[in-house]
Amino acid sequence: MTREEIINIFEIQKKNRWVVANSSTQRRILRLQKLREAVIKFEAELYPAFARDFGKPTTEAEITEVYPVLEEIKFTIRHLKNWTKPKRVPTPLPLIGSRSQIRYEAKGQVLIMGPWNYPFNLVMTPLVSAVAAGNVVVLRPSNKTQNVASVIKAIIQHAFPADEVAVVGGDTSIADLLLEMPFDHIFFTGSPRIGRKIMASAAKNLSSVTLELGGKSPAIVHKDAHLDVIVDRLVWASFLNAGQTCVAPDYVFVHKDIELEFQKKIKARIEAVFGSNYSEREQGMDMARVIDPLSLNRLQNLISSSLASGAKLLCGGNANAETRFLEPTVLTGVQAEHAIMSEEIFGPIMPVLSYEDIDKVIQYIRSHDKPLALYLFSQSEKIHEKFLSETTSGAVVINHAIIHVGNPYLPFGGAGTSGLGNYHGFYGFKTFSHEKAVIKQGRLGLSTGLFPPYARWQVRAALFLLRWLSR
Incomplete structure (x- = not known):
């Protein structure tokens, strides 16, 4: 054109x-x-x-x-x-x-x-x-x-x-x-x-x-979360559209007490949904491809750099450059300084971080750009309220992820760098x-008593009335 x-x-x-x-x-x-x-x-x-x-x-x-x-x-x-x-x-x-x-x-x-x-x-x-x-x-x-x-x-x-x-x-x-x-x-x-x-x-x-x-939307899995339920939801939300979703969980904080069980269940769920090996996953019909070769190369570099810095590969990591397929990938032992935590991922990669102190998780979230969404998995109302009152994000979803975009009665948008x-x-x-403000004035009204000359008794009377009304 x-x-x-x-x-x-x-x-x-x-x-x-x-x-x-x-x-x-x-x-x-x-x-x-x-x-x-x-x-x-x-x-x-x-x-x-x-x-x-x-x-x-x-x-x-x-x-x-x-x-x-x-x-x-x-x-x-x-x-x-x-x-x-x-x-x-x-x-x-x-x-x-x-x-x-x-x-x-x-x-x-x-x-x-x-x-x-x-x-x-x-x-x-x-x-x-x-x-x-x-x-x-x-x-x-x-x-x-x-x-x-x-x-x-x-x-x-x-x-x-x-x-x-x-x-x-x-x-x-x-x-x-x-x-x-x-x-x-x-x-x-x-x-x-x-x-x-x-x-x-x-x-x-x-x-x-x-x-x-967009931005890095966190997911927090507290020790009282129902893992059998939330793992299914996290796998769906993380790998929907091959992770190329602005509200996808970008990284997952998992409480240390349930970390190993979480890893076991997340790997099992990925195998159940996408296949037990790379060949089955690549031939499957349930996952989109990465948008272009440049994006695929960026994602592979994030994986390799994070592994070189000490992260562990729980599953995935393989790719086909010709078809732009990157299998669902989970990294464990991730630290805040790893490359995978430096930018929005926008791909089928789930970094998992361990925590013990919930206040340190909140401190981490607050020290970074405001996320488009925050996903909290916990049965504790006290924990719910703590995150709602002590963090800022475009939206909060409790015990699920992404589903807020489907409610037309809720506003969808970000905060700060995640949107305006x-x-x-x-x-x-x-x-x-x-939103146009409209006011229609009738024939009579107090405002006429405030017109100059201000020495008139009507002005003094109107001012007296206004002062009385303001008390």
């Missing part, structure tokens, strides 16, 4: 921005219904696209990509009329004679930039919220998953005219061009490094931003809306 074509899309959406912003709730619902129909129409083309881009299993793609988008659309349609209603709010006594309300209006022209790891879900879910709020939208899917991006383009062209929603593809130069444009809001999902670049570009136009980033802002359900609608 050329520079001229992209500028033209921006301009035609600019002309249509107020038409869409003032569209009725019913018209927005019809647009969302059309989007849902388009997703279903092209669903069969999505699954082979996921497989071609990075070997994503069809069932996993349905569960983590298509189903969440369809549910987000259904949830939004069900609640949109209530969300768009002006909200009456109280008015203080000094402003007697007036009425106050909050109105939600569209932010205007929106840019949504998606990642490669969930290339459909993490573009389409924010799109649902943006359309519901009455915005015009430019979508920029990741250029690393071009097959999925092609299907997204077909879906959007089927559901929307270009002056409402348009898909723009291309390399990083296209992304840079888009960031030069004065969008009213930019929604980005990706790494903290690129997030900083997005924020700096947005500042030039004073565009508001939502940044859904949130979305899903009503929170997504708010993200793409401006």
Whole structure:
């Protein structure tokens, strides 16, 4: 796509921005219904696209990509009329004679930039919220998953005219061009490094931003955890999408009293799910591939460097460079200074650290960047409350992992370097809306008694009343 074509899309959406912003709730619902129909129409083309881009299993793609988008659309349609209603709010006594309300209006022209790891879900879910709020939208899917991006383009062209929603593809130069444009809001999902670049570009136009980033999300397995239950959940969450999930457990603190039992059970679960040897795992159909050779090489270096520093290989570690397959890998005896702890892993590797003092675990978490999620496995309410009150993270899940992303009644977002802002359900609608304060004054009111000249008796009387009311 050329520079001229992209500028033209921006301009035609600019002309249509107020038409869409003032569209009725019913018209927005019809647009969302059309989007849902388009997703279903092209669903069969999505699954082979996921497989071609990075070997994503069809069932996993349905569960983590298509189903969440369809549910987000259904949830939004069900609640949109209530969300768009002006909200009456109280008015203080000094402003007697007036009425106050909050109105939600569209932010205007929106840019949504998606990642490669969930290339459909993490573009389409924010799109649902943006359309519901009455915005015009430019979508920029990741250029690393071009097959999925092609299907997204077909879906959007089927559901929307270009002056409402348009898909723009291309390399990083296209992304840079888009960031030069004065969008009213930019929604980005990706790494903290690129997030900083997005924020700096947005500042030039004073565009508001939502940044859904990542980081090292910890899991803590306390000594009272039900291992038979939590091991299944941790293996699923850690190796879902080959670990290429922003909310994947990035490392696991395990209490020393149950460390050996945990290791035994985690290895057994991996063998039960993915195969008892490398050949079975590579030939299996239940695990995605690493996105590209560069990422695979980075992951292999993290493993080899950590092993050289004293970590132990419990299982896994083997890879096929040609197919970009890296088997589920568990490292034990990991220390904070090991390479595997220096950056977000974003791959099928589980580092396991041992602890005795829960306060030292909390101290470690607090001394690093705020994580996108924290996963705590314990039966103790006291331990639950301790982590809830003494740590900061985008979300906390107790006795499970990742499932919070499936609840549309909860906001999804990070804190600090793991993100800025949130979305899903009503929170997504708010993200793409401006909350306009509206106050309507009747004919009579106290404020007229405060107008100059201030020597009037009415001003003295009004001030006396205000002082009395403020006590």
